[in-house]
Amino acid sequence: MEVLELKPNFYYVGVVDHSLKLFDVAVLTNDGTSYNSYLLKTPEGAILFEGCRREYEEEYFRHIEEIVPLKDIKYLVVTHSEPDHSGSIGKLIDLNPELTILASPACLKNLDAITRKPFKRKVMNPLAPLSFGGYTLEAVSGLMLHWPDVMFTYIKELKVLVSCDAFGAHFASDALLLSKEPDKERYYAALRYYFVSIMGPFAKFVTAACERVKKLDIDMICVGHGPIIDTNVQDQIHRYEELAKEFTPVNDPNFVTIVYASAYGYTREIAHSLETKFQHDGKKAALYEIDALNYGSLKDKILNDIAHSGTLLLGSPTMVGDAVCLFYDLLSHVYTTVGQGKKASAFGDYGWSGEAVKNLSERLSQLHFNVIPGYRQVFKSDKASEEELQKYYETLK
Ligand SMILES: Cc1cc2nc3c(=O)[nH]c(=O)nc-3n(C[C@H](O)[C@H](O)[C@H](O)COP(=O)(O)O)c2cc1C
Missing domain, CATH: 3.40.50.360 (Flavodoxin domain)
Incomplete structure (x- = not known):
């Protein structure tokens, strides 16, 4: 599947890679992974959520252009600046120098050092939601999940949370949606392994983030890797909280x-x-x-x-x-x-x-x-x- 309309005017435009065996030097990815990004088409222009790994940028740009020309992107929301989600941003800035990047201050600082290019920017502030094209983007801190730069976005009108690595898993799913994934047992094993490998050291921050997320009216979590969580969202959050509890150190x-x-x-x-x-x-x-x-x-x-x-x-x-x-x-x-x-x-x-x-x-x-x-x-x-x-x-x- 190339692009998928998840909700009216809201599309999956990411890249699925079944062949990946290793991630970040030491993390095994027996089930491959995906680099998820999302596009929201509005009457005032498009909002793109997440970049992509540099090696996949051609496919990523092609998926976006199936929906809108790159020059129509007004905002790029970057939840987390790790190069698997930001490696393509330098090229995207070249192709559309007018786009404005929305991110946390720490994320923007990292993007300066990752792109080494000037770009338009706006800080995502949890106290100041952004209204654009009939949608409200609320920033929700995802501090230390698993970098200090993480800022989730809640798209209020769509009941969508864009969370990047949090709640995600290295799991290449052609179904793209958790509700349609046939091998849920394997997915949950991958989710646990991802948690242990990536989020485990930050378990207490996971608990804090879940508290913030639980207060929102969400029916879809748009993760950065693996299937989109479009079913039993509160159960999924609870599952994450239980993992956090298990891995929170006790003295x-x-x-x-x-x-x-x-x-x-x-x-x-x-x-x-x-x-x-x-x-x-x-x-x-x-x-x-x-x-x-x-x-x-x-x-x-x-x-x-x-x-x-x-x-x-x-x-x-x-x-x-x-x-x-x-x-x-x-x-x-x-x-x-x-x-x-x-x-x-x-x-x-x-x-x-x-x-x-x-x-x-x-x-x-x-x-x-x-x-x-x-x-x-x-x-x-x-x-x-x-x-x-x-x-x-x-x-x-
Ligand atoms: C292969 C080997 C290398 C050793 N190298 C050192 C050393 O560099 N410095 C030292 O103080 N003792 C060295 N020892 C001595 C051991 O630390 C010592 O035998 C100690 O009592 C072993 O304790 P254990 O019975 O709990 O194994 C070495 C012993 C072996 C077998």
Whole structure:
């Protein structure tokens, strides 16, 4: 399907790509994706919502021109300036230098740096709706979903919310409409994966945005990727809220996550001793020993426990001047939004130089944990090190 009239004078003019396998370097797109854009024809001229990825601009322009000549576009509304939605805007400005871009201040700033061209502009302000061609465009903040520039648009007369990445999924659907998508189960799996990969770190912002969106009378969400949500809109918003709840970190002061590795058992002894001390004090401790064989299957469970505990302890022996590499992979999935407000510390055994504790502590600081100075031990424990460990434990309580 090339273009589709979604509502009277309101058209889908985006591009569907079934072949895409990878997005943003690390996100798998087994179901392809689409770069959605929309066109509203009014008696005063056309309003285009969203740009397109640069590689697809010819198809995008062709779809628009099936409805109106490019020169008839009066406004381009840009919800979010990531290049998959803005890469084509430089060319569009060349083809229609008279169009005015409507966006948040942060988005306009990004577009200056992405297009490197002068363009007419107007700031989208949630307190000042814009009336044009018989329609009212209301700006609704979508802050941090998933960039600081996001500003949704509510087209009041159409009961449409244009939301870009929020509520979207990498899912190439020829049906274009969720109501007509035959494989909803697969779509919902893609929606969840998209949420985890893209929106997960910003879960609490999702909750805030859903609160704003729920107040609007909406019967269609025009997303930036995947099928347009034209059915059970409130249920879809609720589904998004539930995902946000699941991925919002909780700092439970009575829950400690201890993750350690150990080649010869010394770091294991420290980890078990700490676990016993916490349990003795009535705290719940989740203890994980990781290695190259079990790490893949434990990772998601560990990350979930980290998100829900008040304290994180990482125990690594020093190996070749550093911590065991698995810890760096693990921490690459822990976002600063998770670290905020949680206590964390590193411990570990070593032979001669003992860099693991210092290096892990630095990484934990970068992730905004409240880092408590770590504990190191040379080979086997003795009475003195047991006393040191007890003192260390006191600082963790
Ligand atoms: C491959 C390998 C490399 C090591 N490199 C270092 C090192 O760079 N610095 C250091 O202090 N200890 C090093 N060690 C010594 C270990 O840190 C030490 O054996 C420690 O007690 C291991 O603790 P574990 O029993 O918990 O594995 C190395 C050990 C191994 C097996």
